Amino acid sequence: MNLVTRDQKHLWHPLTQHKISPEALPIVKAKGSILYAEDGSEYLDGIASWYTAMYGHCNEYITGKVAAQMQNLDQVVFSGFTHEPAVKLSEELIKILPGNQQKLFFNDNGSTATEIGIKMALQYHHNQGSSRNVMLAFEEGFHGDTFGAMSVSGLSVYNGAFEEHFIEVLRIPVPLGENNEEVVSQLKKLISENNIAGFIYEPLVQGAAAMKMHDAAGLNEILKVCKEHDSVCVADEVMTGFGKTGKYFASDYMENKPDVMCLSKALTAGLLPMGLTTCSQKIYDAFYDDDISKGLFHGHTYSANPPACTAAIAGIELLVSEEIQQKIKAIIKSHQAFDEKIKDHPKVTNRRQLGVIYAFDLNVKMERYGNLRNQLFKHFMDNGIFLRPLGNTIYILAPFTITQLELNKIYSVIEDLLEKF
Numbered sequence: 001m002n003l004v005t006r007d008q009k010h011l012w013h014p015l016t017q018h019k020i021s022p023e024a025l026p027i028v029k030a031k032g033s034i035l036y037a038e039d040g041s042e043y044l045d046g047i048a049s050w051y052t053a054m055y056g057h058c059n060e061y062i063t064g065k066v067a068a069q070m071q072n073l074d075q076v077v078f079s080g081f082t083h084e085p086a087v088k089l090s091e092e093l094i095k096i097l098p099g100n101q102q103k104l105f106f107n108d109n110g111s112t113a114t115e116i117g118i119k120m121a122l123q124y125h126h127n128q129g130s131s132r133n134v135m136l137a138f139e140e141g142f143h144g145d146t147f148g149a150m151s152v153s154g155l156s157v158y159n160g161a162f163e164e165h166f167i168e169v170l171r172i173p174v175p176l177g178e179n180n181e182e183v184v185s186q187l188k189k190l191i192s193e194n195n196i197a198g199f200i201y202e203p204l205v206q207g208a209a210a211m212k213m214h215d216a217a218g219l220n221e222i223l224k225v226c227k228e229h230d231s232v233c234v235a236d237e238v239m240t241g242f243g244k245t246g247k248y249f250a251s252d253y254m255e256n257k258p259d260v261m262c263l264s265k266a267l268t269a270g271l272l273p274m275g276l277t278t279c280s281q282k283i284y285d286a287f288y289d290d291d292i293s294k295g296l297f298h299g300h301t302y303s304a305n306p307p308a309c310t311a312a313i314a315g316i317e318l319l320v321s322e323e324i325q326q327k328i329k330a331i332i333k334s335h336q337a338f339d340e341k342i343k344d345h346p347k348v349t350n351r352r353q354l355g356v357i358y359a360f361d362l363n364v365k366m367e368r369y370g371n372l373r374n375q376l377f378k379h380f381m382d383n384g385i386f387l388r389p390l391g392n393t394i395y396i397l398a399p400f401t402i403t404q405l406e407l408n409k410i411y412s413v414i415e416d417l418l419e420k421f
């Protein structure tokens, strides 16, 4: 039996309607920007495997550190114990996080990172005897697939079976510059009429909404209003974190800093699953009490898994290195030059870029998961490029370590696509 047949026997894949989906492609190896398939074909990973492997797949600096850690301390309960990898990670991460972040709470993935962010916001008020129980979120946001995360996501098109169990959420549009005043006045009205505990947002780039970008000044104003009202600002940097926007975190573009931050994906450089929810001293202090019930009674078995912490430390060491910072600058420039080249093409519209994230829309009408989208995906794969169009949006979010030659290959396959569709 080949891998596909064995896969189909017992496996249920994420985000997949198996009755109508093509069979999964067996991948046997990954190195740098390349995914190697069982049949010998190769694919350039233009989305860093959902924005995780930002320092290239199987980066030897990171795998070496993790392998050594695995020989020494594999796993230990983090409730009542601590260890060097967790402590060192806290020290290294605090150095690059916005200055007000002080405490780290470990979890397993992006959804649990935001789930805990929401719980922190709600319990922050509950602990102070307040009845604030409503979350505020952006329209078309995506924060994950657990219940709290689904509730605040505005893009949960297939969440019908669960909606009646959601927490209460109000939504505002993203600020685009021209609508900033309108959004802020809408926000002020909602705040004055509702018990808003917190505001959760993907800062500057909404990934799942097809790399929709918004205005930093507008977001800064929204954060200011929320903070004046003591609504807990929860930045979901699961996608935007760790250098992708051109700064360490998208929150670095705003003067008003989040009270809580949710991190995952590139946190562990694509090696091991882990999430983190960080917060300011003010949030932490609202849980610090002689009363045990005021604590955050949330805990995952694999919290602060030592090899995962080690991968994260190694990832941060690379992120702050001169070499990676130069590569980020080079990718930004390269995308700008490509954008200049295609900007007047009649099929290209809504071009946008922040840091190494580059996106544009194909000027054709199509459904998010429809047949044409599948043809675009096939075009890329047939040409050895793994890009995952979101509806009519084509975007690149490649590893920082991608070479200019590899980038040129992605650009040229995109240009072919513009002629073909």
Ligand SMILES: Cc1ncc(COP(=O)(O)O)c(C=O)c1O
Residues within 6 Å of the ligand: 109, 110, 111, 112, 114, 142, 143, 144, 145, 202, 207, 208, 236, 237, 238, 239, 240, 264, 265
């Ligand atoms: C902004 C954002 N938040 C949360 C999540 C959920 O992360 P995970 O898939 O690790 O649960 C994602 C995943 O794509 C995301 O992009």
